[in-house]
Structures are given as C-alpha cells and as structure tokens.
Amino acid sequence: MxxxxxxxxxxxxxxxxxxxxxxxxxxxxxxGMIPTPFAVWERFLLLLDKPISGANIGIHIVDSLRRVFMGWLAATLVGVLFGLMLGWNRTFSAVCKPVFEMIRPIPAIAWIPLITIWLGVGETSKIVIVFIGAVMPIVVNTYTGVSMVPELNINVGKIFGANSRQMFLKIVLPSSLPAIFAGLKTAVGVAWTVVLAAEMISAKTGLGYIVNLGSNSADIALVVIGIIVIAVIGALLSAVLTRVERWLCPWKEE
Structure with missing residues (x-):
C-alpha cells in the first residue's frame, strides 16, 4: 500500500x-502570444519591485481572499441550513424549492449590474456577488445529500425509537456530510470565478484587477501570473477542505 x-x-x-x-x-x-516560464518569472520579480496601484502582490492576494472567504462563509452558513431544510422538511421544500429552482440557473455574473446599482461598487457588492455564486452549489449538494440518505438507515432509527431531532442529528446529517463537502469545494471554485469577474469591473486591488490590467495593457505575462496564483490558491483551499472532510468523515476513506 x-x-x-x-x-x-x-x-x-x-x-x-x-x-x-x-x-x-x-x-x-x-x-510571442504565450510568454515563456522565464518571462513570467521575470515579470513576477518586476511586480515585486514595482507594485500595482501602490499594492504589492501579497495585498492583491489578501484582498481577493478576503472577498472570497467572506462570501463563501456566508454562503456556507445559509446554503447548508437552507439545503438541509429543503431535503428534510417536505412542507418547506414544497414552498421554497420551486422558487430556488427558478433562480438557480441565473449565472452569478448576471447579477453584477443589479448588485452594483443597489449596493454601489464597494466591498459589500463584491462579497454579495460571491455569496450568490457560492450558495447555489452548496444548497444543491446539501439537499441532494439529504435525499440520498439510505432508507434502511432511517428505518433503523425508527426501530430504535429515535425522534425527529435524533434522526436528523445522528443519521441524516452525518450521512449527508460527504455531499455537503463536495458542495463546499465546488463553491470555492465558483467563488473565485465570480470574485475575479467582480474585480475586473470595479476594483483597484485583487487578482481580478491584475488580470484585467494585464489584458488591457497587452501584458500577457502579468495575466499568466494572475492565473497561476489563482490556480495555486484554489488548489490549496481545496486540499484544506479535503483534509477537514477526512477528519469529519473518517468512514469515507474506507
């Protein structure tokens, strides 16, 4: 092994x-349409020496991460709760699921003009846009996980006299955790996509701003730097969530 x-x-x-x-x-x-790795490295060193908009690459990364984390965290809290209610409570599902299914296909990017008009171009609008993009896969995976709990497990709980609260906490929620974490990991990728789009439209810091600046100035090496940083951070976040999932769901390893 x-x-x-x-x-x-x-x-x-x-x-x-x-x-x-x-x-x-x-x-x-x-x-010269695709810069060499050496050219990208040289541009990265120049970026360290001459910050963009008065901010070094670390500040741009932190600003994007903060927007992603705040929107993703809010989406996790709301999405998991909403998804559990959709999957567990038939009355709640009958009322709310049709509305959710109508809103779900709308791309998060399509909300950018409206959110910008309603909330302006500040930090709040970017976080709200990230929230909208991230909450959808979390809700879908959560209620799918609840609906896929084996009927046998439910019947065993009933045989042992478990009430609704015990059934939910001891059987439904643990069985749904792998699906919930799949939604959380998907939501991280969506959150990065959405925040980059929001930063390209209205931001002076962030990785999306760097990519957009490189595109507008034909600085392809700068665009590649932004893409590589986004890829590395996304992979690290996914790895962290996988570790947490293995800790909370040790049976999944088997």
Missing part, C-alpha cells in the same frame, strides 16, 4: 512537470 501511494505521488509530480514542459514547448512560438 505504501509503495502504491509513493507511485501515485510520483505520478502527480510528473503531471505537473509535463504541464510545465508543454508550456515551454508552446511558448517557443515566435509570435
């Missing part, structure tokens, strides 16, 4: 190396 894990880790490293080699090969095109 240990040798298998080592082999799988080596394959993961190899895939990253192959991606970098492919990048190097494609960037050799003389048209």
């Amino acid at each position: 240990k040798n298998k894990n080592i082999w799988l880790n080596l394959l993961s490293v190899l895939s990253v190396v192959l991606l970098i080699l492919a990048w190097c090969a494609v960037s050799m095109n003389p048209d």
